[in-house]
Amino acid sequence: MTTDVQTTPSMPRLNEPAPAFDAPTTHGRKTLEDYRGQWLVLFSHPADFTPVCTTEFIAFAKRHADFQALGCELLGLSIDSNFSHIAWERNIKEKFGVEIGFPIIADLSMQVAKAYGMIQPGASDTSAVRATFIIDPNGVLRAMVYYPMSNGRSIDEFVRLVKALQTSDEHGVATPEGWQPGDKVIVPPPATAEQAEARMAEGYECSDWYFCKKAL
Incomplete structure (x- = not known):
């Protein structure tokens, strides 16, 4: 089975439309448009039946409900077949007692991986690196993070990042390092000298x- 995808000539870029795809998955064919109206975490892994990837998939599966509570879905990808994905999912359930409840793209053609810059020749010409993309409800790419083959991701960080992006969108603010819900947020800096002069008297924690920071 082939994978049809609208490719771009260069790496995907933040705050631009994410590359469209129409790909076979363990839950049937999926397109980017299927996720319109909700957040999406699209993530790649080098290969099925590998130790580091197994730990990541277990962690993603355990936090799946937390992502869904944020209006966010998960979608995995590797350059393996659907048969391999299904066998790996069954192995994880049998050996680790964890069920993978989200789809995994079977990207044997590497078209989705190439469109998203998941293939890094310095790491491998035939496997996707550990790349993670956060796409907003309008199909816009909002964040992307790449990890090396040898080191697993922190899934907690992606839950945190989705929350931070949603907070920035809702309130028009930025979030500081390590921000968690309930922490103070950063007020956008003044854009003019007049605004800068007035800022210190506006009631923020400056x-x-x-x-300057404020509580929400």
């Missing part, structure tokens, strides 16, 4: 005119 260290200086350009660095």
Whole structure:
């Protein structure tokens, strides 16, 4: 079975439409448009039946409900067949007691992987690296993170990042390092000298005119 995808000539870019895809998965064919109106975490792994990838999939599966509570779905990908994906899912359930409840793209043609820049020649010409893409409800790519073959991702960080992006969108603010819901957020800095002069008297928690926080 082939994979049809609208490719782009270069790496995907933040705050631009994510590359469209129409691909076979363990849950039937999926397109990017299927996820319109909700957040999506699309992530690749080098290969099925490998130890580090197994730990990541177990962690993603255990946090699946937390992502869904944020209006966010998960979609995995590797350059393996659907048969391999299904066998691996069954193995994870049998050996680790964890059920994989989200689809996995079978990208034997590597078209989706290439469109998203998941193939890094310095790491491998035939396997996708550990790439993670967060796509918003409008199909816009909002974040992307690449990890080496040898080291697994922190799934907690992606839950945190989705929450942070949603908070920034809703309130028009930025979030500081390590931000968690309930922490203070960063107020956008003044854009003019007049606004800078007024900033310190606007009631925010300010260290200086350009660095102010507030509680939500």
